[in-house]
Amino acid sequence: MKTDRRGKEAPELPVLTVIGCLLGFLMTVLVLIGPGLLWISTHFEPEDDDRLVVVAMGLVFTIGGLGTVTSHLWQNAKAREVHRGLDRKGVRANAEVVSSKRIWVDEVSTPADDVDLVVTGPGVTPFSARVLTEDVGRYETGTVVPVDVDPRTLLFRLAD
Known part of the structure; x- marks a missing residue:
């Protein structure tokens, strides 16, 4: 999707x-x-x-x-x-990890994951998103994670 x-x-x-x-x-x-x-x-x-x-x-x-x-x-x-x-306008939705790729950042080669997501949920038209996270290995392909989304602006944050 x-x-x-x-x-x-x-x-x-x-x-x-x-x-x-x-x-x-x-x-x-x-x-x-x-x-x-x-x-x-x-x-x-x-x-x-x-x-x-x-x-x-x-x-x-x-x-x-x-x-x-x-x-x-x-x-x-x-x-x-x-x-x-x-917090005021956001709704809880689910983000499915479509792909997750290990990358290296900075001169000291700090590992990070470049994660592509598809966000779906009640009242939210599905959309895609990308997150760069230092939680290496946490977001495997196929994993579903909760997110808070503003359906109007598509602004989101990972909700742990």
């Missing part, structure tokens, strides 16, 4: 991922370095040319850090709203 309709997987919540943790650390460093450089430029007497460089670097790090923090918080809030929308 192959269809032309394609579903889109709901975004992950960045707070729960390793990348989110690393970005949080980098944001903290950026946000602290900028004001630190600005403080140094006002409390010490470097040469005139050096002071301009320290002030410029302080402003760049402060603005960049605040921009990064704002962007991260905005993306996280957007992902939470998508998941709340699935």
Whole structure:
């Protein structure tokens, strides 16, 4: 039962991922370095040319850090709203694994499964979807897994 309709997987919540943790650390460093450089430029007497460089670097790090923090918080809030929308409007459906292929990602060759699904359920017109998952071996061909689906937008998430 192959269809032309394609579903889109709901975004992950960045707070729960390793990348989110690393970005949080980098944001903290950026946000602290900028004001630190600005403080140094006002409390010490470097040469005139050096002071301009320290002030410029302080402003760049402060603005960049605040921009990064704002962007991260905005993306996280957007992902939470998508998941709340699935909680409100979503219906429980079944996804049958049509194919599952092992792939290797990153330079360290982390294994992942590229899984093709066909989603069917009450009130949901069948559609196909693709998921990249790090749960290697969990989604074998022929397996049926539960999913939450918004029938109007075809936005879905795996429901464990």
